[in-house]
Amino acid sequence: MPESQIELIAHLARRAGFGATREELEEYGKIGYEGTVDKLLETSSPQWMSEYLIRRYHPDESSMLAGLSGLEAWLYRMITTDAPLLEKMTLFWHGIFATGYPKVLNAKPLSDQIRMFKKYAMGDFRDLLVEMARDPAMIIWLDNQQNHKDSINENFGRELLELFSMGVGNYTEDDVKECARAFTGWTIGNCEYMELRSARDSDWPYGRISWHYEFDAQDHDDGEKEFLGRKGNFNGEDIVEIICEQEATARFIARHIYHFFVADEPPVPQWPYQPPRDPEAINQIVQAYFDSNYDIKSVMKFVFNSDFFKSEDCWYEKVKSPAELVTGVMRLTESVDRPQYEHSSRQLRMQYMGQTLSNPPSVEGWDGGTTWIDTGALVERMNFASEELGKLETPGSKELFSKIAFEGNGEVEADRIIDICLKHLGTINVKDDTRSKLVDYASENGVIRVIDQEIDDVGKEKIAGVVKLIASTPEFQRA
């Protein structure tokens, strides 16, 4: 397997997953690039730890009160999954259909929503939109329980068009109203009960009861609607069908896919004013969307196999989100095999870096790109990555030491050390001047000697020093 092929697969692994260890990359290498794409798209392979077992470690995962345990369980799943693309797609949809604790104030519906995204993440886009519209956390987040036959609340109807499918400028204010009418009666079954409860008890507002979706036919406006130039007695499902047929929807979702998986675009509010970085790529994704009849999995397969995705022009053209950084680092350490107490602190570290899952800064989700980086966040990112990867006792580090020891007895050249470490940390390409400074550092730090196929503790510390420095490079911040 030529190294260039492994490097290309490493790029795929960073985007369709959270990066991969050298061993994983070499395994992927055996089935080739397209084989790896197919393997990543195959998300039905069972994982060794089932949901109910994870729940034993996170018994308050379904608690109404605070969302932390559910987030820790999700982080655990991201770190250990055999189907990393499924977790990435879930993060992707969570970023678009961004729903947050500060308004929902109820943790279980939020972790249920993440499970729902996982289930529909790679299927028919219509199903995903319908399930999203029926999701209790989303209903509360966008007030659809207050969207009544006699008095519509436009919030959900508007965001469905603006943020979840077509983007601003592609529909009229009348379309928004008609859309809202079609979703009247899509509500919470136990709304009154929950409101009473929360008014009575500020400490434990919802007790142990969760919201559930209900279609209230009495409160549904079954009259004729005119939506995007079509007429009919539309219900929510019909609206979703019409939305999905729109070229604007295809373009909007295509740009989101490009932004999340291919290369950072400007924040969404700027899209109407700034053309895409690669308009031809967007055209091709749009075509794949219609050709596959809105099948997300087929669209993703097209994207990962496309020339624009594989082009080195877009390698490292994404700044890792805190979720991607933390997950990627932990996967490289290979030290997590079951839920651990430490996940709660890792989840907190992610917050210190500026991302709390299920708590986006606004309905528009996270802007991504360079907005992830400020001085406080960068210090957190570097310190987290270098602390975790610099630990001598993790399986990941031990593997690295044995690789270096495998070089044979005697001094190992600084140059070689850097090469082996860069490969070990997921086959990272760094700029030439970064590389030469890493080599300078390794030489100044003193020689590493292999004696009887072993490296002594001083040598291991020196190698860990190199790893820490690589984990703090600008290149490591990007994917």
Place this chain on the structure above:
Amino acid sequence: MVTETKPRSLVIVQLSGGNDALNTVIPYGDGLYYDWRKEVRIEQDRVLKINNQLGLNPALKSIKNLWDHEKVAVINGVGYPEPNRSHFRSIDIWNTGESVGIGDSGWLGRALREIDPNGENPIAGVNFGKGLPRALSCRGVPVASVSDLENYGLFPDIQGERSRDLTLSAFSQIYGSAMAHDNVAQFIGQTGIDALKGADILRTAPAQYSSAIEYANNPIAQSMKSIAQVLTADIGTRVFYTQHGSFDTHAAELETHTRLWTETSDAIADFMEDMKEHNLEDDVLVLVWSEFGRRIKDNSAGTDHGSGGTAFVIGGTVNGGLYGEYPSLKESDHLEGDLHFNNDFRSIYSTIAERWLEVDPAIVSNGNYEQHEFISPLTSN
């Protein structure tokens, strides 16, 4: 009139969890207080009286001492329209100054952008604690977040001075050379260099510091000490942020509230004494706030989330006294069982912005709000 040349600093102390305003500034002269508070209350004879109606919780003894020296402004009935009783949401409202939509920048971040538009000082704003509070966040404004001043910076876990120096020097060269690459690399490179510079400057502070004050060994006292160390080092930090808690006293309120306020009040008094020793008393302003108050009626051992709070502004040049109206305890005046706010928290921001930090109050407080007189208007010289 001689103009002040020393830069003025602002210290924010957030009482996180929702401080029980009613048991902080106590309306001991109002029988209704004792009617509503059957258990979670401070008896009249224990209240530190500040007039014939109001008094401070005895845990605020040290602040009462500052009050007697006219260095404390007590702002009653602070809040915002349609109070939100979620910690997260209410903290966010206070941090951003945006109570209707969702704000995208913090009020202190905006103030720092006005003070240092080009982000030249990487430590113009420093938070002592974990993670950056939203109040300090603003695009293009570098701020540092320090959990432990002595060990602050990059690679805190690398032992040995030589190893650390070698690593940091390599880091600085790598980030320096990133500036020659694409825009994103340049941005990351600049941010890395700022972080390193900030850490280098901040780390020098403890060594330069000496003081006769012995701060207590609890988190808020240690944070106030760190603030004093950085402030006296005169390295250009204008805004400091720290928090203490949790004031979320649903149960066992009397014990917890007493402990937290004793710690907070002593720490602030020690800090002010320290500033006096360094001749900085008139150049420092401390703002103490909490995301909301608590319910008027107790739940026997504690109190639940409410609205309407109390803020304190403390400093050598503060016009000590009471500001804002103390909310009425009459049932007909309640707001869903809570104290009714009567002055917007953004009035405090506006006052501090214009009269203390000398920046545009509308930008900082996110609108036009009436200002308080706890700081005298600036006089032009």
